[in-house]
Amino acid sequence: MNKWVSIFMNIHIHPLFWLVALIAVMTAQFQTLLLLFWIVLWHELGHVAAAHLFSWRVKRVLLLPFGGVAEMDEHGNRPFHEELIVILAGPFQHICIFLVAYIAHHMNVLSVDLYRQLLEYNLSILLINLLPIWPLDGGKLMFLYRTARTSFRRAHEQTLYASFFFLMIYVIALLIFAPTHMNLWIIGLFLAHAIWFEWKQRTYVWIRFLLERYYGKRMEYRSLKRLVVDANAPLFRVLLLFPRGKKHAIIVKKNQTEMELDENELLYAYFHEKRTNEPIGHFIYTY
Numbered sequence: 001m002n003k004w005v006s007i008f009m010n011i012h013i014h015p016l017f018w019l020v021a022l023i024a025v026m027t028a029q030f031q032t033l034l035l036l037f038w039i040v041l042w043h044e045l046g047h048v049a050a051a052h053l054f055s056w057r058v059k060r061v062l063l064l065p066f067g068g069v070a071e072m073d074e075h076g077n078r079p080f081h082e083e084l085i086v087i088l089a090g091p092f093q094h095i096c097i098f099l100v101a102y103i104a105h106h107m108n109v110l111s112v113d114l115y116r117q118l119l120e121y122n123l124s125i126l127l128i129n130l131l132p133i134w135p136l137d138g139g140k141l142m143f144l145y146r147t148a149r150t151s152f153r154r155a156h157e158q159t160l161y162a163s164f165f166f167l168m169i170y171v172i173a174l175l176i177f178a179p180t181h182m183n184l185w186i187i188g189l190f191l192a193h194a195i196w197f198e199w200k201q202r203t204y205v206w207i208r209f210l211l212e213r214y215y216g217k218r219m220e221y222r223s224l225k226r227l228v229v230d231a232n233a234p235l236f237r238v239l240l241l242f243p244r245g246k247k248h249a250i251i252v253k254k255n256q257t258e259m260e261l262d263e264n265e266l267l268y269a270y271f272h273e274k275r276t277n278e279p280i281g282h283f284i285y286t287y
Contacts, residue, residue: 050089075212094126134163214267231281
């Protein structure tokens with residue numbers, strides 16, 4: 001199947017959308033729902049199109065009443081520039097929508113009221129998506145930035161801590177400026193659930209990151225990261241230090257001497273031999 005056709009085969013609509021659609025019809029707000037749905041759809045298709053350009057594995061696109069999620073079967077080992085482009089491809093779609101709406105309005109295809117409504121919703125969704133809260137695009141940009149500064153596991157946890165902090169600011173702002181805006185409260189609840197769920201899954205996310213390095217497609221790393229560790233450090237704590245986008249050379253210090261281990265040796269010991277808590281110094285004599 002052509003990969004561009006498969007984009008639309010991966011689109012799924014959440015059952016909650018149909019409930020909201022029914023309510024919208026009963027309250028004469030169906031046009032509003034369609035505008036939101038169309039904007040969200042184009043936003044997510046931007047992510048998916050960019051992902052296909054880099055041959056990423058796209059699991060599905062889930063469309064919610066007030067947002068969407070493009071789920072990728074990638075786990076933090078793609079090149080930095082690829083992840084950046086895939087993230088930014090969503091917000092870029094909003095610029096395209098602004099341009100198309102402007103042209104359509106001046107060609108008298110869109111009425112003044114519909115044009116203004118489209119611009120308002122498009123800008124609102126763009127600004128919400130750029131909030132530094134996981135799993136919004138702003139939160140993913142924050143995570144990508146942190147992975148360039150520290151280990152993958154630490155960057156992930158720092159992103160979730162920061163997301164919770166900014167979500168609290170979001171809630172306080174709602175209480176002050178829009179306490180009765182139901183849609184924004186629903187978005188807040190969705191974000192709170194997403195952060196909580198991602199926190200529960202943080203160990204699984206980290207393990208998938210390691211599995212991808214060991215079993216996945218072999219990447220050509222352009223830089224080498226030397227990790228200097230004490231010989232008594234447990235294996236899993238050494239793996240916690242792994243950053244993304246680099247090949248790792250583990251320098252083990254023991255009795256004023258240094259020995260080097262390759263990351264694949266440690267990943268093999270972790271996944272195949274289950275030597276999770278064994279001191280890293282033991283592996284010098286094993287291999």
